[in-house]
Amino acid sequence: MNGERAGLVPRALEPLPLGALRPRGWLLDQLRIQAEGLSGHLESFWPDVAESGWIGGAAEGWERGPYWLDGTVPLAFLLQDAPLIGRVRHWMDAILSAQSADGWLGPRQDMGTGRYRPLDPWPVSVFVKGALQYHSATGDPRIPPALSSFYRRLADQLASTPLFDWGRMRWPELVLGMEELYEQTSEADLLALARETCRQGYDWDRLFREYPYRGRTGRCAIAMPTHVVNNTMAIKGGALRYRLSHDPVHLAGTWRMIDLLEAYHGQVTGVFTGDEHLAGRDPSQGTELCAVVELMYSLEVLASVLGDPSLVDRLERIAFNALPATFRPDMWAHQYDQQVNQPVCQVVSDPIYTNNAPESNIYGLEPNYGCCTANMHQGWPKYASSLWMRSPASRGRKEGLAALSLAPCELRCRLSGEEVYIRVDSDYPFGEEARILVQASVPLSFCLRIRIPDWAEGATVRIQGHREMRGEPGTFCDLDVDVAGYLEVSIRLPMRLRVETRYHGSASILYGPLVLALQIQEEWRQIGGTLPHGDWEVHPTTPWNYALVLDRHRPERCIRVSRGPLGATPFSPDGAPVRARVMGARLTSWGLERGTAGSLPWSPVIMEAPLEPLCLIPFGATNIRIAEFPTVQGAESQETAIHDAMP
Numbered sequence: 287m288n289g290e291r292a293g294l295v296p297r298a299l300e301p302l303p304l305g306a307l308r309p310r311g312w313l314l315d316q317l318r319i320q321a322e323g324l325s326g327h328l329e330s331f332w333p334d335v336a337e338s339g340w341i342g343g344a345a346e347g348w349e350r351g352p353y354w355l356d357g358t359v360p361l362a363f364l365l366q367d368a369p370l371i372g373r374v375r376h377w378m379d380a381i382l383s384a385q386s387a388d389g390w391l392g393p394r395q396d397m398g399t400g401r402y403r404p405l406d407p408w409p410v411s412v413f414v415k416g417a418l419q420y421h422s423a424t425g426d427p428r429i430p431p432a433l434s435s436f437y438r439r440l441a442d443q444l445a446s447t448p449l450f451d452w453g454r455m456r457w458p459e460l461v462l463g464m465e466e467l468y469e470q471t472s473e474a475d476l477l478a479l480a481r482e483t484c485r486q487g488y489d490w491d492r493l494f495r496e497y498p499y500r501g502r503t504g505r506c507a508i509a510m511p512t513h514v515v516n517n518t519m520a521i522k523g524g525a526l527r528y529r530l531s532h533d534p535v536h537l538a539g540t541w542r543m544i545d546l547l548e549a550y551h552g553q554v555t556g557v558f559t560g561d562e563h564l565a566g567r568d569p570s571q572g573t574e575l576c577a578v579v580e581l582m583y584s585l586e587v588l589a590s591v592l593g594d595p596s597l598v599d600r601l602e603r604i605a606f607n608a609l610p611a612t613f614r615p616d617m618w619a620h621q622y623d624q625q626v627n628q629p630v631c632q633v634v635s636d637p638i639y640t641n642n643a644p645e646s647n648i649y650g651l652e653p654n655y656g657c658c659t660a661n662m663h664q665g666w667p668k669y670a671s672s673l674w675m676r677s678p679a680s681r682g683r684k685e686g687l688a689a690l691s692l693a694p695c696e697l698r699c700r701l702s703g704e705e706v707y708i709r710v711d712s713d714y715p716f717g718e719e720a721r722i723l724v725q726a727s728v729p730l731s732f733c734l735r736i737r738i739p740d741w742a743e744g745a746t747v748r749i750q751g752h753r754e755m756r757g758e759p760g761t762f763c764d765l766d767v768d769v770a771g772y773l774e775v776s777i778r779l780p781m782r783l784r785v786e787t788r789y790h791g792s793a794s795i796l797y798g799p800l801v802l803a804l805q806i807q808e809e810w811r812q813i814g815g816t817l818p819h820g821d822w823e824v825h826p827t828t829p830w831n832y833a834l835v836l837d838r839h840r841p842e843r844c845i846r847v848s849r850g851p852l853g854a855t856p857f858s859p860d861g862a863p864v865r866a867r868v869m870g871a872r873l874t875s876w877g878l879e880r881g882t883a884g885s886l887p888w889s890p891v892i893m894e895a896p897l898e899p900l901c902l903i904p905f906g907a908t909n910i911r912i913a914e915f916p917t918v919q920g921a922e923s924q925e926t927a928i929h930d931a932m933p
Contacts, residue, residue, distance in 0.1 A: 298593025311694030323617030357663025457487025514560020572623030634881030686733030
C-alpha cells in the first residue's frame, strides 16, 4: 500500500510499564542522589518550574516545565517516592483540569518570556511523553482522552498552520506520542495525523543523503539543522516513519544518520559534539547536556523498535561515561557543556565553543541556558526503565523477556498470564559478573534473552550452575528456560582493555563499557549562587598534559587495572571502584588555549620529560580530566621495563 498500510509495524521489544522494574544497588543509590539533588528540589525554588505557566504561574510557559515533568515522573515512580509522586500528580491535575474546550493542552502562549509563537505544539509533545509515562504507572483514565482531544485540535491546526520552528525540526517527538497513544486506543486518525506530521517536518533523511556538515560549525553556518539537540532527537525519526510506512528505506536513513554523525562529530563517550551546534571531533569542543539525555532517549526508543544490541552498546557508553560526568557528584550542579579533554572548568572571556557563553562549562544551577536545568532529569530514570523489555514471540522464538543492560534491578511482570519475578545481582558496569534469579509461581516456559555487548569477547552464560554456553558479542544470547519455582543464570562479561584511535591519532582507553580518563586532583571554587545549588569553577592542582606509553594492540602490557569495593558514590573521584596505572610523560609544549586544553598534538610525540606513573579512573567519575591522549614515540620498545617499573 506504499506507506499507507494499516497499523504500525510491531516493536521488536516492548517497554515494560513504569514501575514494573525497580532499581537496586548502585543504580538505586544514583537515583536517590538525583532525587536529593536538583531533580527533587527545583520545584521549590527555580521559578521556571516553581512558577511555570503550565501550572498557572507567570514564569516560562514553553518547554521547561514539561522537560522537568518528563524526567521527574519516572524518577518518582522508580523510587516510589511519595512526596515526589505527589508533586507530579499536582502537575498532572493542574494541566489536565486546565485543558481548553477545543482540546489544547498547556498555555496557548508563553506569557513568561513572550519569545515563542502561540499554539506551539513542540512543548506539548514533551508534556505528552510525561503524561504517557504517568498513565503507564497509574492507569489514570483522564490521560488517553485528554491526549486524543489535543491531537484532534492539532490536526485541525496543521491544516492551516503547518509545523514551524522547533516543532518542525523535532517532529519525531510529536510522532512518538501519536504512535504510543495509538498502541493504547487504536484510533486510526492518530496514524493519519502522524503521517501528516512527518510530511510537514524537516526532511532529515534528505539532509543526510547529501551531508554537508563535516566539521566544526562556524558562526556563519549556524542553523536549525546543525543544532545538536535537534539531531539527537531526529535520530529516531526514521524508525518511527518505518513503523508508519512499513518501508525499510526509512530504517536505512536512521543508520545513515548515526554513522555520519559518529564519523564527523563523534566522541569516545558515545555522544556527538554540539556547543550548541555540531562541532567536529576535537575533544576540547563541548557537548550540551540536553544532547546527552536526548540521545540516550532516542537510543532507548530505537532499541525498542529495532531490537538491535549495538544501540544499547552506545547507550551504555553514554550512560556510564558522558551522563554522570556532566554532574557534580551530589547532582546539585551540572554543566551546560561537557568536554572529553577538560582540564579545567572556568569562566572564559573567549570560549572555544561555537556560540555558547563564557560560563558554559562551569558546574552550576543554570550555566549558559536553563534548558538543561529543566531537561537533565530524564537521563538516569529512563535508562533504568529500559534495562529490561518484553520480547514478543517471533520466528519460532517464544515470548519472553530481554535483559538489555545488566545493572542491578528487580522486576515483576506477567508472561502467559502468570507473574514472573526477576532479580539482577551485579556491580555492572564496574564488575564483569552478574546473576539473574528467576521465580515463577507456576511452571513456565519462555525465552530469556541476554544482550552480550560487542566488546565482551569470551562471554559465558551458565544456567543453574552447570549448563554453560558462549555468548556471541553483539547479539542476544537466547535461552529457552523452564522455570518451576526458581532458576539461576550466571553471566560473565570479560572486561578487557582496548584502545580506540581518536582525534589527531590520539588514544582513548576503554575497559568494558567504561572510558578511562586521567585523574586530575581538583579544587572547587564557588563563584556564585546559594548553597546547596551554587555555581562552581573546578581547577586542577596536578598536571594534566601527559602523553602515554601505550601498546595499542596489547594495552594490558602497559596498563594495570585494579578493582576496589563498590560504594554509594561510584561516579565520583574518591569513590571510583575501577582504577588503572599507566606510564606517561608531560608535554610542556601542550598547554591551555582559550581557557581549555589546547590543540591536541599529533601522535606519536617525542618525549619532553621523564616518565612517571599516572592513575586513570572511569570517565563518569571525573569532573576534570583528559581522555584522548597523545602517545609517546618509540615507547613500545620499552614496554617490558616500563611494566616492571610500574607501582
